[in-house]
Amino acid sequence: MSNVPGLFSIAPGWHLGGLYSVALAAVGITVLIGVAAMTQQHERTFSASVFYVALGAVGAVALSVLDVPPLDPEGDHVLLERLAELALIVAVFAAGLTIERHVQRRSWVSIGLLLVLVMPLTILAIAVFGMWAMGLSFGAALLLGAVLAPTDPVLAGDVGLTAPGGEVIGEPRLSLHTEAGFNDGLASPFVVLGLFVAEQGGTGWIGQWLAADLLYSAGAGLLLGAAAGFAAAAALTRARDGALVSRELEGFVTLGIVLVIYGVTEAIGAYGLLAVFAAGFSFRRYEFDHEMHRPVHHGAEAAGKTLELLVLLMLGTMLTTAGLSAPGIAGWLLVPLLLLIIRPALVYATVGPKLMSRHARVFLGFFGVRGVAALFYAAVVVDAQVLNAVEQHIVVWTTIVCVVASIVIHGLSATPLTRRWLDGH
Numbered sequence: 001m002s003n004v005p006g007l008f009s010i011a012p013g014w015h016l017g018g019l020y021s022v023a024l025a026a027v028g029i030t031v032l033i034g035v036a037a038m039t040q041q042h043e044r045t046f047s048a049s050v051f052y053v054a055l056g057a058v059g060a061v062a063l064s065v066l067d068v069p070p071l072d073p074e075g076d077h078v079l080l081e082r083l084a085e086l087a088l089i090v091a092v093f094a095a096g097l098t099i100e101r102h103v104q105r106r107s108w109v110s111i112g113l114l115l116v117l118v119m120p121l122t123i124l125a126i127a128v129f130g131m132w133a134m135g136l137s138f139g140a141a142l143l144l145g146a147v148l149a150p151t152d153p154v155l156a157g158d159v160g161l162t163a164p165g166g167e168v169i170g171e172p173r174l175s176l177h178t179e180a181g182f183n184d185g186l187a188s189p190f191v192v193l194g195l196f197v198a199e200q201g202g203t204g205w206i207g208q209w210l211a212a213d214l215l216y217s218a219g220a221g222l223l224l225g226a227a228a229g230f231a232a233a234a235a236l237t238r239a240r241d242g243a244l245v246s247r248e249l250e251g252f253v254t255l256g257i258v259l260v261i262y263g264v265t266e267a268i269g270a271y272g273l274l275a276v277f278a279a280g281f282s283f284r285r286y287e288f289d290h291e292m293h294r295p296v297h298h299g300a301e302a303a304g305k306t307l308e309l310l311v312l313l314m315l316g317t318m319l320t321t322a323g324l325s326a327p328g329i330a331g332w333l334l335v336p337l338l339l340l341i342i343r344p345a346l347v348y349a350t351v352g353p354k355l356m357s358r359h360a361r362v363f364l365g366f367f368g369v370r371g372v373a374a375l376f377y378a379a380v381v382v383d384a385q386v387l388n389a390v391e392q393h394i395v396v397w398t399t400i401v402c403v404v405a406s407i408v409i410h411g412l413s414a415t416p417l418t419r420r421w422l423d424g425h
Contacts, residue, residue, distance in 0.1 A: 047407075047412075047414055049312055049411050050412065052308070052309050053316045055316060056312060056314065056315055056319070057316040058316075059313070059317045063317065070319075070320060071317055072318065073323075073375075073382070074382050074393065074396055077383055080314060083307065083310055084373075084375045084376035087307035087308050088153075088184055088372055088373060088376055089272070089276055090303045090304040091307075091372070092184055092280070093276040094153070094300035094301055095180060095277060096229075096276070096277045096279065096280025096281035096282075097280040097283055098177065099178055099181075103178075110175045110356065111174075111178050113351055114175060114351070115179060115183055117346070117350050118350055119150070119190075120149075120190070122145065122148075122149045122346060123142070123190055125145070126145035126338065126342070127145040129141075129330075129334060130145065134327070134331055134394065136391055137198070137391060139199070139201070139386070139387070140387050140391040140392075140394070142198070143195070144399070146187060146190040146191040147187075148370060148374055149183070150183040150187040151370070152371035153177070153181045172356055172360040172361070172363050172364040175351075175364055176363075181277045182274075182277055184273050184373045185221065185273030185274030185275075185276075185277055186274065187373065187377060188213075188274070189214045191377050192213045193209060193213075198387055199384075216270070217269060217270045217271050219270075220265070220268065221265050221271040221272065221273075221275040222274050224261075224270060224278075225274060225275030225276060225277065225279040225282070226281070228261045228264075228279050229280060229282035230283065233286035234286055253299070254303065255299070258276050261279050311372050312372075315375065315403070315404070319400075323397050324400075324401060326393050326396075326398075327401050331401060334398060334402060338370075339366075339370075339409060339410075347361060347364050348361050348365050366410075366413075367410060369406055369407075369410045370402050375399065375403060381395060381396070382396060
């Protein structure tokens with residue numbers, strides 16, 4: 001019999017269930033509240049993601065009262081990495097699936113500028129601040145920039161595109177949505193770059209990074225994902241027409257498709273997140289108006305929202321006063337610098353008035369949401385063990401501070417600012 005009290009509900013005599021039973025009930029209540037928040041998403045003026053983190057924070061307080069140690073983003077980094085990874089896999093595929101059929105040339109130009117100029121310059125700006133103000137080494141500062149650079153398709157979905165077959169929205173939501181889906185995978189080579197600098201220093205590895213980690217891993221991921229997405233759509237269409245797949249279960253097929261594509265891509269040393277984004281994009285291009293796309297999208301969206309709920313609840317339960325104080329004053333100053341100055345200024349400077357209006361550029365610059373992707377890459381950095389304990393602690397908790405601040409700031413402002421800047425209300 002277990003020596004841990006309350007671990008099992010079956011025991012001789014009169015007994016209480018213990019903390020495990022209480023925890024199950026608490027998780028159930030949290031899920032119900034989370035589902036209600038998802039359901040009422042469009043009725044409120046703020047994002048459900050704010051609810052999720054707040055619920056997790058309440059859980060952290062409860063754990064403290066019960067003298068139960070909270071989850072640790074460094075000690076429990078494997079759990080955080082895998083759960084965030086699953087959320088991103090599904091969300092990135094869904095992001096690719098919802099991109100409009102006829103994307104105008106100027107939209108591709110603005111998306112290209114966001115990916116090729118804004119993201120690398122954001123990494124550089126954060127790295128400079130990390131070295132100058134936070135006292136980090138070049139490797140640690142570069143990793144902090146790479147971790148915080150990608151915007152997030154899970155959380156940016158609140159101001160992104162609608163489901164297939166819905167209203168064609170256009171700019172700037174199209175650029176924001178596509179950027180968020182694309183740059184989660186595109187951040188991978190920059191994280192690897194930071195790992196090289198932190199671990200090896202020097203420049204002898206640059207050739208390997210360019211050939212293996214940038215050109216091959218990114219190129220192979222995009223090509224494999226595009227081909228696999230088109231093939232998956234063709235196969236699912238034939239299976240649907242041949243009654244091999246129930247129409248009611250088409251949404252569940254999404255999970256199988258994206259996991260296979262991601263797993264195979266990672267197995268050959270390419271970037272799986274780029275592959276599943278390309279797969280979603282090409283999946284939609286196969287018989288673009290096919291009614292199959294809507295249930296597949298809804299399946300991906302439901303799975304993504306559920307995983308998002310779990311990741312953000314976990315994030316909330318990890319919050320401690322000691323952890324939040326780890327970045328110091330300089331780390332906290334990075335929050336307004338990144339969210340209100342660095343990205344908005346870079347977007348406004350690179351995406352010119354010929355591509356979109358002033359209000360649209362302000363919208364695109366402001367809503368550079370940081371979220372699940374940053375948590376995933378922070379866990380990857382911990383797993384790599386290339387930083388000393390002090391710098392690793394600062395990088396991880398600065399990331400968490402920026403993510404929580406982004407969730408709150410963008411979550412509370414998404415609806416009113418969208419109405420004001422884009423909808424004219």
